[in-house]
Amino acid sequence: MFFRIDTKSSTPLYEQIIYQIKDMCLTGLLRPGEKLPSIRDLSSQMVINPNTVNKAYQELERSGIIVTIRGKGTFIAEDFPLTPLPEKEKKIQSQVRQLVIDCHYAGISKQRLLEWTEQCFAEMEDRSS
Amino acid sequence: MFFRIDTKSSTPLYEQIIYQIKDMCLTGLLRPGEKLPSIRDLSSQMVINPNTVNKAYQELERSGIIVTIRGKGTFIAEDFPLTPLPEKEKKIQSQVRQLVIDCHYAGISKQRLLEWTEQCFAEMEDRSS
Amino acid sequence: MFFRIDTKSSTPLYEQIIYQIKDMCLTGLLRPGEKLPSIRDLSSQMVINPNTVNKAYQELERSGIIVTIRGKGTFIAEDFPLTPLPEKEKKIQSQVRQLVIDCHYAGISKQRLLEWTEQCFAEMEDRSS
Amino acid sequence: MFFRIDTKSSTPLYEQIIYQIKDMCLTGLLRPGEKLPSIRDLSSQMVINPNTVNKAYQELERSGIIVTIRGKGTFIAEDFPLTPLPEKEKKIQSQVRQLVIDCHYAGISKQRLLEWTEQCFAEMEDRSS
DNA sequence: GTGGTCTAGACCACT
């Protein structure tokens, strides 16, 4: 497991961990049932505090993406949890709008944004197989 | 000027204001040279702290979107400021990736995300004319 | 707000706080929209660490019972969130079974258990009015 | 003996075993004097650590529900141990309250909770005969 | 060895 953490980023460390693990699940780098590194291992590997890793793991468990088994460790959940809530949809729609606004002011064309989006989906498509 | 502010949202109020003004610029609701309400007016209208509006205006001025003229007020800048920095590009790329991840877990298809994106661009196209 | 925390109990402090606040909501001691004490105030009042209160508040927010507004504080949510998930139902059913088992071995009759249950409901009935 | 163990559950394995054995005693599936499987057998059957089973048996013996006879094995005690301590009563009362709170937020009516409780008692009634 | 809880204390962003 290779993590790329950006300490200068404004997004909290624990959120970066969450996104990386979700990413690895969707790209197939992490498989259902696979064991994640222990909190201590990952925290020492990333040179951050165990509590921070713990927070990330707990939030991932809350959303059903990982499962912790007492005294044994943490594992990728067997079933892929989809939660299509109407609130989430609205939130994502407003994120899209903000992204488009940012693109306009950064001089990024519609063409490029759509390409990037397609590319990300392409790298993740295999998860469903 | 109609603002839709969500005090319960996790995105800070001042950022919400920034996005709304940028949005109105891009959709044509605000035109170059147009006068913005004073900090006092806007803050009392929105029932929020004047400091919050002030912070939004200051950041908008720093990025060249609005211009303050001493004793006259604040106005939408005449020239559309493009800041295509390579850092920004990277940042947006990672935002796209996070958005795609969120869509996957929210059960939102590529199709729908692309549609939403196109729609936003469509509503803003006229600004370049 | 009066909190009764049992440091000797095996249930974590943060969970005790959660149950107390839920309890006060259901019995009407806390009303929708009402402001909760700040994390610092409550923690110093209870002589526990602010992080512990923070954890309780965050979990309550996650389940929609309270709402935090940036820089303003934490408030009881306006709308009462009911989440009748089938998993939760199962969990409660097994809790009931465990409770009944415990009653048997503690020599507590069905009669008494039912009375206690009725009593609790009675004290909370008014919430719906 | 059939055990239904949930490794993903937050209640410790050894507690799950305890409750299951108590349950089987009260429903009549296990009779006074009946022999329990050895720690080794049960642990290999359940695919869990022998220490976990050992812990469960020890705690059951401490509360007088089972009896170990050197070189012979472990048996269900002949006499039904009742331990009506005032502390236990208080503890159960607070468990009832927590249960009622959980029911409220899970949208489970008083009616249904009482039904479930009655049902459990019904399935166990015969033990006293 | 595994995760869970809690403390003490620092620093930051937002209002």
Added chain:
DNA sequence: GTGGTCTAGACCACT
């Protein structure tokens, strides 16, 4: 003043 994040470090329960 408000909550959010993070660190350092301790202790505990479970396997």
